Amino acid sequence: DVKMTQSPSSLSASVGDRVTITCRASLSISDYLSWYQQKPGKVPKLLIYSASTLEKGVPSRFSGSGSGTDFSLTISGVQPEDFATYYCLQTRNLSLYTFGQGTNLDI
């Protein structure tokens, strides 16, 4: 099974900061990685897929990078609406998708 280690578990930032969240896979997953944003009481929203492709309609301040085992999500210039929990998801193996533990981004 592929295990995903997401860090940090929580992160404090100010508006305008550049923040980076990382996910490490226990074995290579190529670029089968996506990132999701979830606000309290809301549905997760797809931000990035294939490790670095921005989903349509997502602001360009969000970016993703990585391949193999190490991945990152960067927000360049955090906005008030970005304070949320972020999850990575590996989809390398159709028979077991795995989410990271989540990163809570707060002010």
Place this chain on the structure above:
Amino acid sequence: QVQLQESGPGLVKPSETLSLTCTVSGESLTFGYFWDWIRQPPGKGLEWIGSVYHAGTTYYNASLRGRATISVDTSKNQFSLRLSSVTAADTAVYYCARDRTRRLDSWGQGTLVTVSS
């Protein structure tokens, strides 16, 4: 634009079977994607439960130890989840989602299922 909506009982007794249905509108289930179930216990992270293809192929999270069954009804454009022998640990918000080439790009609003006597 595709829309998904979960439905089913909000309360299930321990040891019984949880049954949920996801109704898809705006796109046919036979278009060619997988359709997934994901859950989130209160205050915790997301857990992938499994997926189904319109032709019936299914995949499941092995951690559920065979308790989950996902099926599809293309005539109603719905897919369903059954989770047997539930315990309090299965209390969660259950989401259905479209699995578009290995990314979950459309989600239902989620439905809270509580396991309690």
